[in-house]
Amino acid sequence: MILLLASEFDDIARQAASTWPGGDAIFMTPSDLCEPGWRVGDCADTSYVAEKLTISPTKVTGIITLLTQIQEQELVDIVPEDRRYVARELNAFLLFLLTSTTCNVLNRPVDGGLCGPCWEPEKWAAICHSMGMPHAPVRRGSGCAPEQAGGDQDSPVVEVLGGRVLGNPSPVDAQAIALAKAAQTSYGRFMFQRFDDIWRFNAADCRPDLADPRTCQALATHLS
Numbered sequence: 001m002i003l004l005l006a007s008e009f010d011d012i013a014r015q016a017a018s019t020w021p022g023g024d025a026i027f028m029t030p031s032d033l034c035e036p037g038w039r040v041g042d043c044a045d046t047s048y049v050a051e052k053l054t055i056s057p058t059k060v061t062g063i064i065t066l067l068t069q070i071q072e073q074e075l076v077d078i079v080p081e082d083r084r085y086v087a088r089e090l091n092a093f094l095l096f097l098l099t100s101t102t103c104n105v106l107n108r109p110v111d112g113g114l115c116g117p118c119w120e121p122e123k124w125a126a127i128c129h130s131m132g133m134p135h136a137p138v139r140r141g142s143g144c145a146p147e148q149a150g151g152d153q154d155s156p157v158v159e160v161l162g163g164r165v166l167g168n169p170s171p172v173d174a175q176a177i178a179l180a181k182a183a184q185t186s187y188g189r190f191m192f193q194r195f196d197d198i199w200r201f202n203a204a205d206c207r208p209d210l211a212d213p214r215t216c217q218a219l220a221t222h223l224s
Contacts, residue, residue, distance in 0.1 A: 062223025
């Protein structure tokens with residue numbers, strides 16, 4: 001059984017759970033974490049709760065998390081004045097759960113983020129620099145969002161899963177695999193652009209694209 005941990009408003013993840021290869025996936029949201037029946041830790045009768053079902057962790061072969069953090073706006077069943085506190089507690093709980101569970105997790109928390117390295121462009125650029133890998137320039141103006149210069153030509157998105165590239169080969173496969181290894185992430189989507197005839201890293205997203213049936217099939221095989 002696969003648990004897809006995502007926002008209540010993530011219709012793509014909800015659809016993916018209903019059409020998952022083998023029909024063995026359950027859609028889990030932050031609201032499920034507030035349901036009675038959860039038991040984790042050293043107790044013998046550990047159990048999870050999703051879609052009003054009590055699930056034994058022994059039946060869970062993998063967890064895919066698409067949440068970087070739990071937002072208080074998700075907790076519609078909690079009184080408004082308590083939502084911020086509850087969101088923080090649930091984030092702490094998920095950090096414990098996703099780092100301590102023995103089943104496969106895509107991706108395990110990194111630097112406090114719940115779904116792997118959800119880093120700013122500057123952090124990715126620093127990693128590229130340490131590896132001697134060309135990267136797109138990152139600039140920040142007076143606003144908060146970084147500005148990344150556009151290249152001459154876009155490349156296909158390179159998906160890396162378990163150290164291997166999914167889909168057709170590209171000229172930047174080796175760079176994508178190296179970045180996934182450096183970030184210690186089992187899954188990642190890496191974008192490159194060509195600047196002055198040189199392929200440079202541009203952006204990364206470690207949340208899988210569940211709208212693609214081929215990606216879902218590869219994830220199902222990997223997590224089983």
